[in-house]
Amino acid sequence: MSPRQRRVLELVLDNLVWFMLLAVLAIFSALIPNYFQPGIFANIVEQSSVLGVMSIGLALVVISGHIDLSVESVAALSAMVIGILFASSGIGLGLTLTPGWLVVPVSLLLGLLVGGAIGALNGFLVVKVKMNAFIVTLASFIWVRGLVVAVSGGRSAQNLADEVRWLAIQRVLGIPITAYIAILCFIGFSFMMATTRFGRHLLLIGGNQAAAFRAGIKVDKVLIIAFVLAGSVAALAGWLLAIRTSGATANLGAGMLFNAFAAVVIGGVSLKGGVGSLPGVYAGVLLLSSINTAINLMGLPAHYTQVIHGLLVLAAVLLDTFKQTIRKRLA
């Protein structure tokens, strides 16, 4: 293989998930009626916003060599807290602030505080108490969802304040502002991972925690920050979710954890830690949303959609495994 061919192959492998996304979009556009239209692509970007933001937090912890199963429940709790305070129907208290736009930063801040607190607790238990991250965050996944049910009494909060709903309704170039918030998050966190000391330390810790410690990296501090960030980012996802659905129900976001994991893995993040980039994760999220939209448009019998969804995700992960095999041969 000539050096030029090798460079091209490396480029393709490095960005395989983006090529997969393009291929999938092309195939669906050719085969599925009504798929090829700007509105559908805008929908895909919009649908990716919540899952995308949730996947960022999950990816950070996975890159550090740990796991966070609580992100889905944290998002739900953040959405419910915001729903209860700022929605006017159901169990919503309909709090208003003057001026009205204050509801945007205040609701966001409250959500981030909720998520950050749960992330800090997870981080403390994993790093300081030395408990297994899988068990700690599994417990959080359960108790935080339980808390959502408890504080809501199983009821819904609906009709979120117009000032905050505006973010889901107002469109720029056909795409709602919530989707731009998600894209900005990806850009910001990608920048953080690529250029800051924290990002490099996170990758090093995920690759070899003992070596990172010996190199003088404050492993405990970095890991706790990673968990706090995962919780806060999950809460941001919950904020976006509440805005998108104009409130919160007790089962809001149920099932998103598995899609977030699928997106992270498809996006090239190694579950063993130390490997992965956030742009790849965003491509993974877009890929899943493209598949989801295709299923919505195909008019398949309801009972088969889960089977098809699962098989398509499996196909995407198989392709990723194929990529790893080629990469090993190249090395």
Next chain:
Amino acid sequence: MRDLLKFGMVLLAGTSALLNPAYAQEKGTVYYMVPTLLDEFQTGSVSALEMFLEQVGYDLTTLNADNKTDLQQSQMNDVIALAPTAIILAAVDFNALAPSVDAAREAGIPVIQFDRQISSTVSDFTSVAGTIEIGYVAAEEVERLLTEKNGSVSGKVLQVLGDPGDPYTLDIQKGFEERMAEFPEIEIISHPAMMWEASNAGTIVSDQLLANPDIDIIFSHAAHLSVAAVAALESAGKQPGEVFVMSSNGAPVGLDLIRDGWMQVEVEQPLYAQAAAVAMFMDKIVAEETIEPGEYDVLGLPSELTIEEWGPTIKIPGAAITAENVDNPAFWGNLQPPTEPITPVE
């Protein structure tokens, strides 16, 4: 050591007091096996059953199965071991719970099916609105709305189901599509909102509005799904009434959407009446007395009690809620429980 013993005894006494509340149970404890607490109807059913059973002298304890069949089976086994006065079951899975029903009845514990009918085995009593019948009522409303909108019974209906693994939503779909089959000019597009999750419903509606911009009606199988559907309509720049919205179960959020003009019809499940019917017949069920078929007045709703292969069954008619009658306090979505105590059937 003595102090430790004292402390242990106090702790034991305290624990035992917690486990055995001081209040008197006139007629015993009834267990309610609720399928989930993640939906407003089920949450409402707990408080409604608690209220009506208390009026006739029973204490209610509720166990939540989190929509897990195996968990509900285990709960049934545990409750059978406690030998309660009766078990009220709203099954997660209609067939999988049948052996547990048999086991309870063999142990001498009467089993009452609430809201979700099990027809594969015999139960002591069944109180349902009839999920298939809810589909029928929804179909009648679609017929009416399309005639109003298009001048004939023709058009496009987007049906947003709940989770496709839940027989409840499949029964509504069955009833709805059975009646809609009489109108070949109606196109029905059906998609499931996995896990009954609202944002999944919103995604379906967003996509379908682009693929089928001529959708006339969006029919969701629960009010909270309609909230997300309305949010998607709003994001797509639609105005209230531009696309008709319907849902079933009559939850408070659905009634709010009717008041806001976004939703045209809610097919209500008569939650209060369903719960009241159980309490009205509880004494007869526990005493193993014969339950007579016929028409009964349940909170003002004429309800038919029939003796089926699976036991005595009372079906309470679901009503269509529209802008004209949305404030009727009889609808459970208005959260105004009846103030008059119910009278047990003699």
